[in-house]
Amino acid sequence: MLVQAYNLMAHAFLLFLFFSYIIPANIHGCKQTESNSLLSFASTLSSPHLNWTSIDCCRWKGITCDQDGWVTRLLLPSKGLKGGISPSSLANLTHLTHLNLSHNLLFGSLETQFFLSSNRLEILDLSYNRLSGELPLSLPSSNIRTVDLSSNHFFGAIPSSFFQQASNLTNFNVCHNRFTGYVPSSICLQSSPSVRLLDFSSNVFSGNLALGLGKCSKLQVFRVGHNNLSGLFPEDIYYATKLEEIALPFNSLHGAISDKIVNLTNLAILDLSFNHFGGELPPNLGKLSKLKFVTFDFNNLEGDLPPSLMNCTNLVELRLGSNNLEGDISMLDFSRLTQLTKIDLRVNNFTGTLPVSLYSCRSLKAIRLSWNHLEGQIQAKILSLKSLSFLSLGANRFTNLTEAMKILMSCKSLHTLSLSGSYKGEGMPSNDDMVDFDGFQNLRVLTLADSNLNGQIPLWLSKLKNLEMLLLDYNQITGPIPSWLGTLPRLFYINLSNNRISGEFPKQLCRLPRLLYEPNITSQANQYEFELPIYVRRVNQPTIQSFSTQKLYFFPATINLSKNNIVGDIPTDIGQLQLLQFLGLDSNNFSGVIPNHISNLKNLEGLYLSMNHLSGIIPSSLASLNFLKEFNASYNNLEGPIPTGTQLQSFNASAFEGNPKLCGAPLPNKCGPNKGIDADKKNNKDMHNGLHQLPWFYIFTALGFIVGFWGVCGSLIINKTWRYAYFQFIDNLQGKVYVMVTVCINTMKKRLRG
Ligand SMILES: *[C@@H]1O[C@H](CO)[C@@H](O)[C@H](O)[C@H]1NC(C)=O
Ligand SMILES: *[C@@H]1O[C@H](CO)[C@@H](O)[C@H](O)[C@H]1NC(C)=O
Ligand SMILES: *[C@@H]1O[C@H](CO)[C@@H](O)[C@H](O)[C@H]1NC(C)=O
Ligand SMILES: *[C@@H]1O[C@H](CO)[C@@H](O)[C@H](O)[C@H]1NC(C)=O
Ligand SMILES: *[C@@H]1O[C@H](CO)[C@@H](O)[C@H](O)[C@H]1NC(C)=O
Ligand SMILES: *[C@@H]1O[C@H](CO)[C@@H](O)[C@H](O)[C@H]1NC(C)=O
Ligand SMILES: *[C@@H]1O[C@H](CO)[C@@H](O)[C@H](O)[C@H]1NC(C)=O
Ligand SMILES: *[C@@H]1O[C@H](CO)[C@@H](O)[C@H](O)[C@H]1NC(C)=O
Ligand SMILES: *[C@@H]1O[C@H](CO)[C@@H](O)[C@H](O)[C@H]1NC(C)=O
Ligand SMILES: *[C@@H]1O[C@H](CO)[C@@H](O)[C@H](O)[C@H]1NC(C)=O
Numbered sequence: 088m089l090v091q092a093y094n095l096m097a098h099a100f101l102l103f104l105f106f107s108y109i110i111p112a113n114i115h116g117c118k119q120t121e122s123n124s125l126l127s128f129a130s131t132l133s134s135p136h137l138n139w140t141s142i143d144c145c146r147w148k149g150i151t152c153d154q155d156g157w158v159t160r161l162l163l164p165s166k167g168l169k170g171g172i173s174p175s176s177l178a179n180l181t182h183l184t185h186l187n188l189s190h191n192l193l194f195g196s197l198e199t200q201f202f203l204s205s206n207r208l209e210i211l212d213l214s215y216n217r218l219s220g221e222l223p224l225s226l227p228s229s230n231i232r233t234v235d236l237s238s239n240h241f242f243g244a245i246p247s248s249f250f251q252q253a254s255n256l257t258n259f260n261v262c263h264n265r266f267t268g269y270v271p272s273s274i275c276l277q278s279s280p281s282v283r284l285l286d287f288s289s290n291v292f293s294g295n296l297a298l299g300l301g302k303c304s305k306l307q308v309f310r311v312g313h314n315n316l317s318g319l320f321p322e323d324i325y326y327a328t329k330l331e332e333i334a335l336p337f338n339s340l341h342g343a344i345s346d347k348i349v350n351l352t353n354l355a356i357l358d359l360s361f362n363h364f365g366g367e368l369p370p371n372l373g374k375l376s377k378l379k380f381v382t383f384d385f386n387n388l389e390g391d392l393p394p395s396l397m398n399c400t401n402l403v404e405l406r407l408g409s410n411n412l413e414g415d416i417s418m419l420d421f422s423r424l425t426q427l428t429k430i431d432l433r434v435n436n437f438t439g440t441l442p443v444s445l446y447s448c449r450s451l452k453a454i455r456l457s458w459n460h461l462e463g464q465i466q467a468k469i470l471s472l473k474s475l476s477f478l479s480l481g482a483n484r485f486t487n488l489t490e491a492m493k494i495l496m497s498c499k500s501l502h503t504l505s506l507s508g509s510y511k512g513e514g515m516p517s518n519d520d521m522v523d524f525d526g527f528q529n530l531r532v533l534t535l536a537d538s539n540l541n542g543q544i545p546l547w548l549s550k551l552k553n554l555e556m557l558l559l560d561y562n563q564i565t566g567p568i569p570s571w572l573g574t575l576p577r578l579f580y581i582n583l584s585n586n587r588i589s590g591e592f593p594k595q596l597c598r599l600p601r602l603l604y605e606p607n608i609t610s611q612a613n614q615y616e617f618e619l620p621i622y623v624r625r626v627n628q629p630t631i632q633s634f635s636t637q638k639l640y641f642f643p644a645t646i647n648l649s650k651n652n653i654v655g656d657i658p659t660d661i662g663q664l665q666l667l668q669f670l671g672l673d674s675n676n677f678s679g680v681i682p683n684h685i686s687n688l689k690n691l692e693g694l695y696l697s698m699n700h701l702s703g704i705i706p707s708s709l710a711s712l713n714f715l716k717e718f719n720a721s722y723n724n725l726e727g728p729i730p731t732g733t734q735l736q737s738f739n740a741s742a743f744e745g746n747p748k749l750c751g752a753p754l755p756n757k758c759g760p761n762k763g764i765d766a767d768k769k770n771n772k773d774m775h776n777g778l779h780q781l782p783w784f785y786i787f788t789a790l791g792f793i794v795g796f797w798g799v800c801g802s803l804i805i806n807k808t809w810r811y812a813y814f815q816f817i818d819n820l821q822g823k824v825y826v827m828v829t830v831c832i833n834t835m836k837k838r839l840r841g
């Protein structure tokens with residue numbers, strides 16, 4: 088009996104142990120109301136199926152409960168969730184502390200109800216969805232620490248009461264939305280003194296940055312770039328001494344950068360680019376010894392570079408382009424900036440020579456000093472910069488191009504070399520100069536434009552097997568286009584316009600490998616990114632007014648031979664260059680007919696044939712070039728009807744004028760009854776027999792140039808952002824027309840200031 092009793096007790100005890108283990112697990116189980124709320128949330132999603140089928144909702148994917156079976160976390164980032172978010176069902180999850188639904192496809196708005204009841208919420212991440220609407224009046228609770236609503240479609244002002252209860256808020260990110268009104272810079276005054284990160288960038292906030300940030304004693308990151316802010320830099324920001332990053336680019340802020348900035352000793356990133364900041368740089372800037380990234384491009388800063396800057400030994404990028412800075416930079420000692428990888432001082436008034444001390448910044452990958460008043464020669468010491476990949480020295484007064492090229496060809500990592508407009512009137516480094524040439528092994532972009540260089544296109548260029556872009560326009564180059572140009576395996580952008588090139592269009596150029604086939608995606612040919620941004624305006628896309636790009640493949644495949652003395656036919660082989668996007672043959676001495684084969688160039692967006700001696704009809708197949716946005720065949724000897732269809736009729740009459748025998752829309756003269764047929768016959772005969780029409784005598788006019796000039800200037804004046812586009816593209820790569828740009832900029836500056 089006793090043994091049995093013991094047995095029983097032991098069993099009971101075991102059972103007790105067993106249940107004490109099991110029962111709490113049951114208690115852990117999800118509450119029915121929570122389960123309902125979750126299912127109601129899931130029911131509003133159209134996809135994908137969440138597999139929330141088991142009984143215990145606490146075990147569902149993405150769900151965490153507390154001991155009492157309340158749902159505390161709902162974490163479903165990047166799950167491809169689609170559908171309208173249902174704040175009312177989420178509002179019933181009253182114990183929620185973490186909600187992360189980022190990187191989905193949710194839409195709908197945040198209703199006040201949700202925020203009212205979620206007063207335990209600590210982390211709210213709804214970033215990267217399609218949520219919209221205005222923000223509720225107030226954040227839910229004093230527990231909230233992180234709010235990330237970035238990359239949605241929210242709009243309206245941030246209500247002044249929004250942060251009232253959020254006393255523990257540390258991270259607030261609303262970048263990439265459409266918020267308007269004032270930036271709530273008083274956030275730390277009453278409500279959220281613990282804020283560390285504030286990101287308001289890429290919205291439409293406007294007005295001044297009000298005082299208040301100075302009270303954010305813990306603020307580390309402040310971003311408000313890409314908005315519509317005006318006024319001065321708020322004076323009290325210099326009290327927020329924990330700041331590590333200030334990024335305000337693309338606004339209209341003005342005023343000087345106060346020397347009080349030295350108070351922000353933790354500052355590592357300072358981006359004030361694309362504003363109207365003026366005055367001199369703070370003389371004690373160099374006391375900010377942690378500075379790594381300094382970006383002041385496109386402001387009105389003036390005066391010398393403060394020598395103390397050379398004490399910022401942690402500097403990684405120094406970008407001060409497009410200001411009014413001046414002074415002899417060869418007097419500065421850059422040698423202690425051992426971390427410096429990028430220096431960009433383009434478009435300023437710096438004088439002196441290329442600072443020798445720069446050659447000891449061994450980390451340098453990119454140097455851009457274009458559009459200054461620098462002089463002297465490049466020294467062989469530059470070869471100690473083993474990582475140098477991007478060198479742009481254009482539009483200065485450097486001399487001895489041959490010597491420069493002889494040195495630089497040994498620069499093994501060089502990808503982009505832009506010397507346009509720096510070596511005015513010198514000779515193109517010839518083959519004799521470059522004996523035993525075995526250099527520029529990695530060169531992808533070479534610009535030697537706008538320099539009045541004389542001589543021929545030298546043979547050593549044929550060894551640049553990685554060359555993708557070659558700009559030699561606005562020189563005095565004579566001789567023919569060498570046929571080997573068509574063998575360079577990666578070349579896709581050639582600009583030889585405005586030279587004195589003679590001879591015929593070499594057939595071999597019609598076999599440029601990069602323009603024949605779709606690029607092989609696995610090959611690396613398309614991958615190059617410039618180390619510094621290039622600002623351009625894409626001519627054929629008026630809607631995209633300007634952009635900055637670091638990707639070489641963003642440039643359209645182009646052959647520009649305009650304004651030379653090239654004679655003979657346009658080869659029929661041209662039809663092989665299927666990937667060509669822009670073809671400029673205007674203002675040459677081309678004769679013969681427009682080959683039908685041009686209609687094989689299905690990617691063609693711009694075709695310029697004006698001011699030649701072309702005859703015969705315009706092939707009707709041209710009307711099938713769907714991407715053609717720009718076309719000009721004016722001032723030739725073309726005849727017959729302009730092929731009908733939507734394409735060619737969409738251009739102005741000016742694209743056809745100066746061809747007296749051409750008829751039909753958009754020209755005002757109507758075609759006679761038989762003209763078309765005659766012309767067609769004639770053209771076919773030409774094509775098959777290869778007969779040449781006699782060159783039609785025409786008067787060379789500067790019309791094209793003048794029209795182009797005012798076209799550009801006009802747009803520059805009208806649209807501020809285009810200034811950057813032209814300004815930069817020119818300095819970076821092109822050179823283009825000095826006069827044009829200088830005049831444009833000056834006119835525009837006057838207009839802006841006046
Ligand atoms: C749901 O479960 C099914 C079958 O178990 C599975 O094929 C599917 O991938 C699951 N869906 C998700 C979103 O996990
Ligand atoms: C939320 O709870 C209330 C009652 O507490 C209920 O009436 C309502 O239907 C619930 N909403 C959802 C979406 O579950
Ligand atoms: C939300 O989830 C994503 C993906 O796991 C994560 O990167 C992000 O940091 C989370 N958000 C917060 C605020 O923790
Ligand atoms: C703020 O957070 C701290 C710790 O994280 C906590 O002790 C305090 O209660 C919170 N304050 C409020 C008002 O919730
Ligand atoms: C930008 O702000 C100015 C006033 O500062 C205002 O006139 C203009 O409409 C704003 N632009 C946008 C797009 O909100
Ligand atoms: C610098 O910051 C300290 C607080 O750290 C403050 O007392 C001082 O007034 C600030 N100086 C300036 C010039 O803002
Ligand atoms: C650079 O820092 C040193 C001390 O670290 C100081 O003596 C020197 O004056 C500073 N140079 C400039 C130009 O501020
Ligand atoms: C350079 O200085 C001259 C006057 O000395 C001024 O006209 C010009 O605008 C300045 N250029 C730049 C880019 O600041
Ligand atoms: C270019 O530099 C080299 C080496 O310094 C020199 O020998 C040569 O004379 C220079 N050429 C010109 C035209 O100055
Ligand atoms: C693409 O390029 C890779 C590497 O360069 C090469 O192995 C592959 O054969 C090429 N594919 C085609 C279709 O040309």
Ligand SMILES: *[C@@H]1O[C@H](CO)[C@@H](O)[C@H](O)[C@H]1NC(C)=O
Pocket residue numbers: 584585645646647648649650669670671693695795
């Ligand atoms: C070629 O260069 C001329 C200037 O010489 C320019 O007007 C034209 O737009 C360019 N054409 C193409 C196809 O790039």
Ligand SMILES: *[C@@H]1O[C@H](CO)[C@@H](O)[C@H](O)[C@H]1NC(C)=O
Pocket residue numbers: 536560561582583584585645647669821822823824
């Ligand atoms: C080619 O060079 C000319 C002259 O610099 C320039 O006007 C034209 O825009 C360039 N072509 C392209 C497509 O960039």
